[in-house]
Each structure stands twice: as structure tokens, then as C-alpha cells.
Amino acid sequence: MHKIINVILSGGVGSRLWPLSRKHRPKQYLNIFGDKSLFQLTAIRNINLCDNLIVIGNTDNFELSSEALKEINIDRYGQIIEASPRNTAAAIAFAAFSADRDDILLITPSDHLIEDEDEYERSVNEAINLAKKDSIVTFGLIPTKPETGFGYIQVKGNNVLGFREKPNKETAQEFILNGNFLWNSGMFCFKAGIFLEELKKYQPDVYAKSEIAFNAKNGDSLPLEESMDIPSISVDYAVMEKTDRLKVVKSNFKWSDMGSFESLYNYLKINGHSTDEHGNMVIGTNIHTEFLGIKKSILVVTHDAILVLKREKAQKVKDIYETIENQKLK
Template sequence: MVTSTVTHVVLTGGIGSRLWPLSRKTLPKQYLELFDGESLFEKTVARNQNVATNMIVVGNIENYKMSNAIMEKFHKPYIHIVEAVPRNTAAAIAFAAFASDSDDILLITPSDHIIDGGEWYSDALQKAIALASQNYLVTFGIKPTKPETGYGYIEFEDENVIAFHEKPDLDTAKVYLENGNYFWNSGLFCFKAGKFLEELEKQEPEVYWASKAVWEETIDGFLDYELSMNIPSISIDYAVMERSNDIKVVPAQFGWSDLGSFESVYDYLVHKGHPIDSNRNIVIGTSMHTTFIGVKNCILIYTADALMVLQKENSQEVKQVYQQLESIASPLL
């Protein structure tokens, strides 16, 4: 058993635009209590509290109060880093690393994922922590269950990464699935704080130094807006993981979904026993009697000010609806 100090870093940014109209700027998907009466954020904290000694929450100013309200349920100390403006995951993780000791192992998790498979998850974490203690940057690969075009892929052999691949078209995704050594890129990471900062400075010095300048001026965890605008917006994948020579992957067997689309929400809810009709149509957000005629695999999403009906397979197109509303500054966002 590895005995290093482990800090769970929860990233709470993001608005879940592909889950509009359920997910809004004022109530992003990670705070929706749709999942067994709990939010995804709450589930994320709960499943990692036994492995981690410390905890850091990184999120934007808009989510600050919602995050605090959930953390109060756990009655445990934590550090809250509040971004004045989102600058993507490389900077967000850098702030957590600056707030930690160099040898602290950071377990980085988004706040809006569903993970099942308790022992498999625990085993994967212990493998990752062991590799991180050897100064590797660790990512988790999820075994694909279908030829998914909405995720990036990791090509690997054992624990060694051969290559990262961007979101593929359907034919390429089918090839990845058949080959068996391509896993979904989960967005979960594990590494020493100092090792990450060392790699960030080497690969993206502008991000490193601009983030460091912001961190040095932080006041009670709140970051300065003007200084933050100097940080290039870039993900950890592009900044570090796809460019470092010290990457390892833990091929994970646990159940995982980022619930990034209504198709994945549909699959999760149906798996949990959500009502479904004979043509596999479902309703989310209302108990009002609803009848579907002549359609299959449809989802009706109801909120107080918006109604949407979509074919499950067209879930990725919801983001276009969101972008259209954004272009006209709609109050529905």
C-alpha cells in the first residue's frame, strides 16, 4: 500500500451545454440532483474521500456558493480555489499544484462523471498512485462499450501510452473498438504536484508562469481577474499529457460515463429503472402524463421555461441549440 499524501482535486468548471435545458449557467449539470437524489459533484466527493487525505475544489466564481453548499455536507476541511475567469484545465490543475507540497500526489477528477464498480475503481486508484509515486503522470483509460465519436482515445500497450487520438469519426471508432488496445480518455489523472508543474513549465512555460503569477497574488483562494486573463486557455491534454515522455495509463475496468450528452443520461437513467415506454421513449423533468406516438428512442426534456424533444442518437446536436441561444444572448441560458 502506497502511503503518500493524496489530495483529491475536484474540477467544477463547465456548464454542460449538451444537457441544456436541464443544465444552465446558474445550475450546471454537476449540481443537478438527478442521480439517486444526489448531484454528480456530491457523488464525486463521496467516492474519493477514503483514498484522499486532503481535498481541493477548483471552480469559477459562479459556482462558488453551490460547491460550498455541497461540501458542507461532508464536514471536512478543504481548500477552495475560485477562478475569476475559466482558463481551462491546465491552469486549474496548476493552481491546485501550487497549493500543494511538491511530493503530494494529486488525484484529479471532474465533478460531473458517473463511476460504478467500487473495488475496480479502488484498484485502479491504487495502481495510479503507485505509478505517480514513481514520478509518472498517470491517466485512466476506459474500456469502450461502443464505437463512441464523442471521446478522445488512448492507444496503449500494458501501462505504456503509444499515442493519444482526437475524437474519431464512426468508422475509425469501430476500428478502435475492434483492435482492443484503444481506450476512452477519461479526464481522470494522477501525479505528484511538483512533477506536473515541472512538465507544465517545460511544455507550456507561458501557462506555467502566468498561472504562478496569478497564484502568488491570490487572496483567500480567490484569483485575480486581470492577471488570470494573461493565462493561455489550454487543456491538460494538449499542454502536458500528449507531449510528456513520462506518461502511464491505467486501463480501468470500472463503469464510467461523463454524462456529456442526453444519450448517456438516457442510458444511465434506463439502467437505474427510469420509466420507459414500449418504443423506448423517456421523459425527464416532469411527472405529467406524456404519450409518444410513431416515434422510438426519443427523450422529452421538460423545464419550467423550455421543452425539448430529441432523438437519442442526435444528442450531440444539443450543443448547437445552446450555441444558437448564446449568439442571441438568450435568458434561457
């Protein structure tokens, strides 16, 4: 009988949450969302919905994943350690190669905050039922605002009409008014064999070279030389935007990819973190702070860096991270 396997994609450095999120401890492992990290919450959320767990990590973070799972008493799981991340198409292919053909994979990023467990469970069960019929399923979230930090899916019923990149404010507002656009959650569900068929059909080079790297792995670890031959492409571009098997589950649970300080601000404020009368917030220090002549701003303090930003510029923090990365100052 087929198994349902939660595949947690644990890569990424959370560059839009610098300086809180760093390469040595990315946002998914930070305990700033209560007493558990986003990675731990992801594992806990899916443990009763799935039979097995596989973590796709890399040489920089697999020990963080193991430590996080140990803290929540999960000791039965598989892991695949990438020598060099090659984006989500290859990462998911590795999980599919490790499973039986009819196993159903529930692909979940490790850095999403999800609330409303009953609605989440309903959505996952709907996706599993569609996957049993050989569909490739994506999860679309009903938007609550004209968000410019997310991609969108244009839908009609369970059918996907198209994918749209992160829009500007005006386009996002048009999407909301249209009523047939959903946020692209980056979560998927499908049979391992069906995914591999579609990957082989649309990206044969990614399929072939991922298979070579997978077959050459040493224990849990993939080899560097063979991994570097794999084209780096997202699963959206590789499969989702091309396959004719695609279905969408329209979901209404509370969701955020926690990809920016604006998202973190909203979460912290709802949970009682203080702001001043002008909507300014301090994160990371209890030192008394005053904002003079500044509105809707965030002060972020760590032991070795300070960031001051307007909330509306939250998506631009990635540019600072990349500049520091290039200058080797991080």
C-alpha cells in the same frame, strides 16, 4: 510525508444537457442521479482514498460547491476560485502550486458517474504507486461500445502510444476491433512538482502566468487581470500529449461522463425510468405524454424550456446551447 490530495475540477456548464443543466446550476450539482449530485458522489468516492480535498471552482459555482459539500458533512477542504476559467492546464497548475512538491494529486472531474467502487479503488491505488515513481498517470477505460462522444487513448501495456479525438462511428468501431484503444477519462494522478516541471517544460507561458496569478490571489480568489493573461489550453494538449513520463492505468469500472442525453437515457433506463415500446422517454414532467410516429426520442421539460431530440443527435444539443448563449436568451 507526502499527502494524497483529491483535486475536483468543478467547472463546466454541461451544455449537452441543456435545458436541465444551466450556467447557474450545471449538471454536476443536479440531483438527478439518486439523492446526491455528481459533485457530491465524486467527493464521497475519493474521501477515503485521499488525505485532503481541493476544489477548483469559479465565481459562478464555488458557492454551489460549498453548499454541496456541507450537505454531505465535508467541512475540511481547500478551494481555489478562478476569476475566469482558463481551461484545465491552468486549473491543475493552481492546485499544484498550492501543494507541496511531493504531494500526489488525484485529478477528478466533478461530473462523472462511476460505479464498481472496488475496481475504482484498485485503479486509483495503481495510479498512486506509479505517481510515486514520478510518472504522470492517466486513466483509460476499457470501452464497452463504439462511443463517438469520448476521446480515446491508444495504449500498449502501461504505455501511451497516442491520443485520438472524438471519432466518427466507423472509426470508433475500428478502435474497438483493434483492442488497444481506451476511453480517455479525463482523470489523472501525479506529484505536484512533477506536473509543474512538465508544464514549465512544454508550456512555459502557461506555467509562468499561472504562477503570477496564483501568487496574486486574495484569499481563495484569483485576480481577473492576471488570470486573463493565461493562455487557455487543456491539460491534454499542454502536457499529456507531449510528456515522456506518461503512463496509463487500464481500468474496468463502470464510467460515464454523463455528457449527453444518450448517457442520461441509459442511466435512467437501467434505474427503472419508464420508456414506451419505441424507446421514447420523458424527463422532467409527470404529465401524460404520447409519442406518435416517433422512435428513440427524448422529451425534456423544465419550468422555462422544452427540448425534443432524437437520441442519436444527443451530441448536437451543445449547438442549441451555444446558439441561445450567443443570442443572450439563456
